[in-house]
Amino acid sequence: MKTIKLSLMAMSIATVLTTVPASAASRDHINIVGSSTVYPFATVVAETYGNKSGKKTPKIESTGSGGGMKLFCAGAGIDTPDITNASRRIKMSEFKKCQKNGVKDIVEVQIGFDGIAIANAKSAPEFKLTRKDIFMALAKEVPGKEAGKLIANPYKTWKDVNPSLPATKIEVLGPPPTSGTRDAFAELALEGGCKKFDWIKQIKSDSKAAKKAGDKAKAKELKHKYKAICHTIREDGAYVEAGENDNLIVEKLTKNPNALGVFGFSFLDQNSDKVKGASVDGVAVTFDTVADGSYPVSRPLFFYVKKAHVGKVPGIKEFVAEFTNEEAWGDEGYLTDKGLIPLSEEKRKEIAKNAKDLVPLDLKAE
Amino acid sequence: MSKQYKNTDTIRAGLKKRYAREKRFQFFGIASIFISFLFLLVLLVNIFSxxxxxxxxxxxxxxxxxxxxxxxxxxxxxxxxxxxxxxxxLIKNTLKEMFPGVKDRKKKRALKQLVSKSAAYDLRDKIIENPALLGTTQSFWFLAKDDVDVFMKGDIDRTLPEADRRIKDFQLKWIDKLLAENRLEKRFNTTFFTAGDSREPEQAGIKGALIGSLLTMLVTMALSFPIGVLAAIYLEEFAPQNNRWVDIIEININNLAAVPSIVFGLLGLAVFIGFFGVPRSAPLVGGLVLTLMTLPTIIIASRAAIKSVPPSIREAALGLGASKVQTTFGHVVPLAMPGILTGTIIGMAQALGETAPLLMIGMVAFVADVPQGILDPSTVMPVQIYLWSDSPERAFTERTSAAIMVLIAFLVVMNFIAVLLRKKFERKW
Incomplete structure (x- = not known):
């Protein structure tokens, strides 16, 4: 009997509790969502901000760039995130959606670059790849001998792709399609190699020409065709989806010296005793080559601030200031310890100033 | 006569076969128990080591x-x-004095990396506590940076060529000097149990996730236990028999138990966060979602427990003039309690290990502060394990395993309490 009474009491307490939060309209912590690539950097900044200011540490969810934008653009209410991280620039469609939902002023802050490393075990031979090699080895369909015709990818070993490469089986461990790293890898490495074929490049320019001429349907169709050729990764086992966990890929590489892995530069940096990066187009993947842009497989990282929330949620300005502080994102900053590749000093100054003044982004003007 | 003998012979021959079959079955049974124990042992040894x-x-x-x-x-x-x-x-200057002649920018940075970033904040707290310390020279023990820590634990092999090591030769010299002066010491890692999450492995702790799990479980328990048990009691004791609606409800409860947990997360996002405006990432919303998930388990287990109470108990109570409610709450439920508790614990244990539905409601997040109540942003232990396992820093590998150990300990404690309660309620008749 006692237990029943107790449980009834607990139930009534619980029902009371559920009705409370509707009144909790204001928030004392910053709410951040977005890219899993920016996550390690944003979290360090959040922690430093929390320690320095003595205020509550921002909460950061790793939702992926697209997922973050969706939440961010859902509305201007206090229950929506204040900041979203992205490992690519905001898309026109996302920007429009934001505007439509009342998120008018968005401040864009570029924080640096991230390199994507193609690495193998320390004990394995060194790889010197070109983007064309990567495309030929990993695309689902590759151009055959006849121009304008695609054939299913026939290559089994790296030597088949390029005689100067070792005769090992093509086996690449990489992130699954849900990952931003995969998108960037497809866009930067595969497409970069794909464009080397003139007739494929022609499809893209045809698409642009059609768009100019006003034939939207044709432009779209050609664009899709181009993307399908350049971004589709083979599914016959040569590319192994190793999950979102990059540590796992590093672990697998050390056990299998024949395999190559695709992951963010920070993981290569942290595990330099286990794996080594392949050079792409003759450029080795190092801190400096990604920073000066000579390493071709690198991408910019951003975060976006909802201006309407500045002042409503305490600390947003201070957080942005901490992120754009030389101590954080500078050449010697603590973010570089975590693998962020900094911007040039000029650019940092310009962006920091814009961020401080909360200059809203206007995509149409560009 | 001879025919009879023949019969016994066949029976004897058959008997041998039957014994053999029983032996065989016992062997397979023991073998499967042995195999499951072996797997468990390998898992535990792996995690502990x-x-x-x-x-x-x-x-x-x-x-x-x-x-x-x-x-x-x-x-x-x-x-x-x-x-x-x-x-x-102050800390930089101290290090500079201890290791004079470091000019190279890269080495200067490395020098700073001997000590954790938290040292500056520790120092700040100590001085605020006692400003009179200013002007004096004091010895403090600070957290060492994760790389130094990993080295001290022997996970960095100094015989490897320099390029293959995260700790370079000049850093080794510094560490050797510190060791010679007895300035490096391994101690019990209290930070791990008193701090929230951090991106610096040496500062990271499980407390935030532990409290988050505890709060979430409390909400889940407070809601799912009474609702589940009352639903089971009604369905088993009071609901009309052979009613179409009752059948439909029964089928649906059984189906719900098999629904993938992520679906409950989506539901929670739409209903609790979208419609009721419960704050994202709070233990409250996590508890609500996990309540939905554990309810079917509790209802099914409770019904089975209530059903297994012999009808004679009910008949005796009713025969002595007890009302239906008196019979149910005074006799049937107390006797069914051990079974109900078992079901509840199974449901709670499932909920404790769940991450998928929490992803949708924002509990898979970096939360550095330890939650103070059920409305604060928080995360739970399995999520913490997942987040750490995904971090590039080497020192997080061991913390991931340590967090798994804490999670297992939490489960064991929970089960232990359940066993105690069950013992208390158990009655023989």
Whole structure:
């Protein structure tokens, strides 16, 4: 009997509790969502901000760039995130959606670059790849001998792709399609190699020409065709989806010296005793080559601030200031310890100033 | 006569076969138990061997000259000024004095990396506590940076060529010097149990996730136990038999038990966060979603427990003039309680290990502060394990395993309480 009474009491307490939060309209912590690539950097900044200011540490969810934008653009209410991280620039469609939902002023802050490393075990031979090699080895369909015709990818070993490469089986461990790293890898490495074929490049320019001429349907169709050729990764086992966990890929590489892995530069940096990066187009993947842009497989990282929330949620300005502080994102900053590749000093100054003044982004003007 | 003998012979021959069959079955049974234990053992040994180093942490002793003029404060500064000063400089200067002649920019940076970033904040807290320390030289034990810690635990092989090591030769010299002066010490890692999450492995702790799990479980328990048990009691004792609606409800409850948990997350996002406006990432919303998930388990188990109470108990109570409610709550439920509790614990244990539905409601997040209530943003232990396992820093590997150990300990405690309660309620008839 006692237990029943107790449980009834607990139930009534619980029902009371559920009705409370509707009144909790204001928030004392910053709410951040977005890219899993920016996550390690944003979290360090959040922690430093929390320690320095003595205020509550921002909460950061790793939702992926697209997922973050969706939440961010859902509305201007206090229950929506204040900041979203992205490992690519905001898309026109996302920007429009934001505007439509009342998120008018968005401040864009570029924080640096991230390199994507193609690495193998320390004990394995060194790889010197070109983007064309990567495309030929990993695309689902590759151009055959006849121009304008695609054939299913026939290559089994790296030597088949390029005689100067070792005769090992093509086996690449990489992130699954849900990952931003995969998108960037497809866009930067595969497409970069794909464009080397003139007739494929022609499809893209045809698409642009059609768009100019006003034939939207044709432009779209050609664009899709181009993307399908350049971004589709083979599914016959040569590319192994190793999950979102990059540590796992590093672990697998050390056990299998024949395999190559695709992951963010920070993981290569942290595990330099286990794996080594392949050079792409003759450029080795190092801190400096990604920073000066000579390493071709690198991408910019951003975060976006909802201006309407500045002042409503305490600390947003201070957080942005901490992120754009030389101590954080500078050449010697603590973010570089975590693998962020900094911007040039000029650019940092310009962006920091814009961020401080909360200059809203206007995509149409560009 | 002879025919009879023949019969016994066949029976004897058959008997042998039957014994053999029984032996065989017993052998397979023991073999499967043995195999499952073997797997469990391998798993536990693996986790423990990887995780136990995380319970130790390297500390560095530094003699810090607390020169207030360097950072622009004095004994008379207000607490606010003391709070804002950058104590990192004092630590940097101390390190510079200990290792003179470091000119190279890269090496200068490496020098700073001997000590954790938290050292500056520790120093700040100590000075605010006692401003009279300013102007003196004091020895403090600070957390060592994760790389130093990993090295001290023997996970970095100094015989490897320099390029293959995260700790370079010049850093090794520094560490050797510190070791020679007895300035490095491995101690029990209290930070791991008293701190929230951090991106610096040496500062990261499980407390935030532990409290988050606890709060979430409390909400789940407070809701799912009474609702589940009452639903089961009604369906079993009071609901009309052979009613179409009752059948439909029964089928649906059974179906719900098999629904993938992520679906409940989506539901929680739409209903609790979208419609009722419960804050994202709070233990409250996590508990609500997990309640939905555990309810079917509890209802099914409770019904089975109530059903297994012999009808004679009910008949006796009714025969003596007890009402239906009196019979149910005075006799049937107390007898069914051990079974109900078992079902509840199974449901709660499932909920404790769940991450998928929490992804949708924002509990898979970096939360550095330890949650203070059920409305604060928080995360739970399995999520913490997942987040750490995904971090590039080497020192997080051992912390991941250590967190798994804490999670297992949490489960064991929960089960233990359940066993105690069950013992208390158990009745023989």
């Amino acid at each position: 990887q995780g136990y180093p995380a319970f130790q942490q390297t500390y560095v002793k530094l003699d810090v000259k607390l020169d207030g003029s360097v950072i622009g404060v004095s004994k008379d500064s207000s607490p606010e000024e003391l709070f804002k000063a950058s104590y990192g400089k």
